[in-house]
Amino acid sequence: MQTALLLPETERDQRQRTRIAPQARRVREDRPALGLPLTIRNLRKSFGDNEVLRGIDLHIPAGQFVAIVGKSGCGKSTLLRLIAGLDKIDAGAISFGEAARPEDIRVMFQEPRLLPWARVLSNVEVGLGRDRASLDAHPRAEHALTEVGLADKRDQWPSVLSGGQKQRVALARALVSQPRVLAFDEPLGALDALTRISMQRLLERVWRDQGFTAILVTHDVAEAVALADRVLVIEEGRIAHDVTVHAPRPRERGSVELASLEGSILRHLLSADDRT
Amino acid sequence: MSLIDSLPRVARPLRLPRADGLIQWIVPLAIIVIWQIACVTGLVPTRVLPAPSDVALAGWKLLLSGELVRNIWVSFWRASIGFLIGGSIGFAFGLANGLSQLSAKLTDTTLQMVRNVPHLALIPLVILWFGIDESAKLFLVALGVFFPIYLNTLHGIRTVDPQLIEMGRIYGMSDGELFRRVIFPGALPSIFVGIRFALGIMWLTLIVAETIAASSGLGYMAMQAREFMLIDVVVLSILIYALLGKLADSASRLLERLTLAWHPAFQKR
Ligand SMILES: Nc1ncnc2c1ncn2[C@@H]1O[C@H](COP(=O)(O)OP(=O)(O)OP(=O)(O)O)[C@@H](O)[C@H]1O
Ligand SMILES: [Mg+2]
DSSP states (O other), rough: HHHHHHHHHHHHHHHHHHHHHHHHHHHHHHSSSSOOOEEOOOOOOOOEEEEEEEEEEEEETOOEEEEEEOTTTTSHHHHHHHTSSSOOOOEEEEESSOOOGGEEEEEEOSSSOTTTTOOOOHHHTTTTGGGGSSSHHHHHHHHHHHHOOOGTTTTSGGGGGHHHHHHHHHHHHHOOOOOOOOEEETTTTTTTTHHHHHHHHHHHHHHHOOOOEEEEEOOOOHHHHHOOEEEEEETTTTTEEEOOOOOOOOOOOOOOHHHHHHHHHHHHHHHHHHOO | OTGGOOOGGGGGOOOOOTTTTHHHHHHHHHHHHHHHHHHHHTOTTTTSSSSSHHHHHHHHHHHTTHHHHHHHHHHHHHHHHHHHHHHHHHHHHHHHHOOOOOHHHHHHHHHHHTTSSSGGHHHHHHHHHHHHHHHHHHHHHHHHHHHHHHHHHHHHHSOOOOHHHHHHHHHHOHHHHHIIIIIHHHHHHHHHHHHHHHHHHHHHHHHHHHHSSSSHHHHHHHHHEEEEOOOOHHHHHHHHHHHHHHHHHHHHHHHHHTTTSGGGGGGGO
């Protein structure tokens, strides 16, 4: 039932995109070079005796879409939380090329984390950070909602939305401050297959429109190769593989090229699993 | 007082649509009719239970003499002031202990100990302290109301979804904003549970306090009537207490419905 309703909705998304495209471009001209580069040097993090990250070295150029995969518990979320500044670094450094404001770096989690007592629009306004009180808070939030195709839900309570819609509101909240780095921790993990695919398209589209640097943690290798410019495999607290995805966009899901790439990454992951 | 008992709103009993407002009065009305018939036919001696008509008549006489209104007003005033005092202190402690570890460490154990003393057991002491003055009743009501509000406010604040709090921090909310936009609204359902409990305790405490130590109020009116064997007035006071209790409960439900409109349990289906 839910999935049946979904396809027309993505069509509508596309129509809305063409309508708002000029505006999106204007926003980009206001702030050129939106994405921030990210450099991580010898990053370490342990919880008690548990050494989770044992020296991560990584450079992500501005505007790149990076996917991080690895088996459960390998420290993907930990890495993301450190990048987002939610936890303290034990050793090493993370730098963003230039001084980043808090609004420049946003995270999206597997749970939408919407305030149940705030209407959809005010939930999006939360994303403005310190600009919440500014005069253009409303139009900006509305614009972000339009971008995820939920403009008509602005006055609803979150509890009446479907899982995919909630996640889109969370995406709008993350986008509304025009972040320069957007980190996703399995944002689509809880969605059904069809909703996932339409959300993946949405993610790719906003990334292309807005040009932020995207870091996507995912369990789904197919998702990683479909969306990312580059897939990182984490094993034993380090980056074990760094795979560049050359396939041109827009990518055709299930194409031979992507499938063989997915297969080789999966083999890496499984062989690591056998060794332990 | 278990918090679990008091969270049933998710599974509200099924209600028939529309007739709603009337249906709930069918049973009380039927009881009154049966009661009247039982009295008139002599099934129940009027020395044991006066007929509803006699009670209504007694109420009418007291209304005319102004005594009824005066006593209701005095009781209502005591209940509200006592509730306000005890409720705000309980709320303040609940907030402080929910938000600050230091404050919780400092006072929570003490408060939990005091809680285990039934507050009505303090009546002799309270009479010694305050006599049968107004302050004695206010003190008892405030004390009785304090704990449910304190406990539920504390519980509400402690159980606000930590993921939402983290979200608020990520999005740069200041402490004040975090409280206003995340913590307080998150604790509100639990605070309302506390308020409803407190309202029950408020009336209970007041009845006991007024029957034991008072020179006005509904409880006093009932005690006076007992001395003169005016059983209809005694029953009248009891009914009025029930009515006031129901009124307070309805008021808090209304407030709840208005402020918790976002809650799935309060949305129109
Ligand atoms: N706050 C914490 N305190 C103690 N240990 C933690 C904490 N957070 C994570 N860990 C530990 O760190 C390790 C990595 O956790 P992390 O959540 O980063 O894994 P993950 O790669 O995201 O796994 P998954 O794919 O299942 O989400 C785990 O062993 C976990 O138990
Ligand atoms: Mg994780």
